[in-house]
Amino acid sequence: xxxTGGVKSWIAGVGASCLLALCASCSSGTSTATEPASQALAExxxxxxxxxxxxxxxxxxxxxxxESTRLKLSTVRATAGPLYAPSGCLVxxxxxxxPSQLDLAFTQCDGPWGLSxxxxxxxxxxxxSPDLVFDAKGLVVNLATVNFDAxxxxxxxxxxRTMTWIGTLxxxxxxxxxxxxxANLTLxxxxxxxxxxxxxxxxxxxxxxxxxxxxxxLFRCDSACPVTGSISVWATQSSTPTDSLALIFNGMDAxxxxxxxxxxxxxxxxxx
Numbered sequence: 001x002x003x004t005g006g007v008k009s010w011i012a013g014v015g016a017s018c019l020l021a022l023c024a025s026c027s028s029g030t031s032t033a034t035e036p037a038s039q040a041l042a043e044x045x046x047x048x049x050x051x052x053x054x055x056x057x058x059x060x061x062x063x064x065x066x067e068s069t070r071l072k073l074s075t076v077r078a079t080a081g082p083l084y085a086p087s088g089c090l091v092x093x094x095x096x097x098x099p100s101q102l103d104l105a106f107t108q109c110d111g112p113w114g115l116s117x118x119x120x121x122x123x124x125x126x127x128x129s130p131d132l133v134f135d136a137k138g139l140v141v142n143l144a145t146v147n148f149d150a151x152x153x154x155x156x157x158x159x160x161r162t163m164t165w166i167g168t169l170x171x172x173x174x175x176x177x178x179x180x181x182x183a184n185l186t187l188x189x190x191x192x193x194x195x196x197x198x199x200x201x202x203x204x205x206x207x208x209x210x211x212x213x214x215x216x217x218l219f220r221c222d223s224a225c226p227v228t229g230s231i232s233v234w235a236t237q238s239s240t241p242t243d244s245l246a247l248i249f250n251g252m253d254a255x256x257x258x259x260x261x262x263x264x265x266x267x268x269x270x271x272x
Contacts, residue, residue: 038259039266042266044206046269047174047177048204049213050142053218053220059163061083064193073102080092083112084115089106103124106118106122113222114142119139136148162188163187165185166183167183169181169182179205197217211235212235213232214231215229227250253267
């Protein structure tokens with residue numbers, strides 16, 4: 001199982017110490033004025049990056065308890081159920097419309113790496129290469145509603161797993177904002193491990209505004225929010241993230257970012 005008291009205690013300790021350090025460093029420089037444009041950008045960029053990394057980690061979970069050296073439908077079907085709670089909340093069956101497709105039906109499932117509130121059906125098919133193709137319509141993930149198509153390729157080296165996940169996503173964020181984005185992510189973890197690390201980018205729109213993000217070393221265990229790592233977000237798709245907002249994660253449900261004259265904060269959707 002992915003849930004251990006030791007990991008939770010460690011996360012709590014790290015989160016508390018990081019929060020104290022963060023408060024100490026910003027106590028004299030926190031901005032007293034709200035900056036709506038920057039705040040919305042920070043919310044939208046982190047929300048979409050969080051959705052993409054969660055969806056990708058759900059894919060990764062199907063190769064987290066097996067010693068198979070190839071991700072295939074039989075592997076997904078055999079490993080999916082035990083990872084999600086409560087028992088029986090996830091049912092795998094072959095599609096009646098397409099016997100080559102495996103349908104994974106979630107009913108209010110919680111899973112590894114902070115996945116929670118999963119509801120809806122995920123379709124999985126094998127491609128001609130040793131990859132799997134995933135798609136879903138109206139899948140609920142941590143209060144966001146997501147439609148997506150993605151291809152996953154996983155490299156197996158001993159207990160180490162590295163996945164390249166490329167997809168397009170649309171839907172509604174946990175804040176109720178419409179979004180569409182493309183994502184190119186790399187996730188790494190270990191067989192039977194309790195934590196996963198994500199790197200990568202998203203590019204698209206949230207609530208009609210262009211938003212791009214870059215995540216670095218986003219380290220998630222079984223808490224709702226990432227334990228460590230950062231996400232940079234910027235507004236113009238055609239630009240580089242030179243003037244981006246940088247948000248650092250510490251396991252808490254709030255993050256701070258620098259603005260002119262001090263710092264602003266947002267509540268993270270992972271804490272909803």
